[in-house]
Amino acid sequence: MNDNDRENAPLTAEEERAVEIQGRWVALRIAWEDGLRARGEHVPGPFDDVEWGD
DSSP: OOHHHHHTSOOOHHHHHHHHHHHHHHHHHHHHHHHHHHTTOOOOOTTTTOOOOO
């Protein structure tokens, strides 16, 4: 088995579950953002409130 075989291998049960959970979080985030937009509120960006240092 080479590196390319591992990259193209089917997902394990654990990886499938992780993908499913991530999809749920993305759906929740989208629903939350849509709710904010519907109320005319500010939708925070992914880097809002991040303080960038040197």
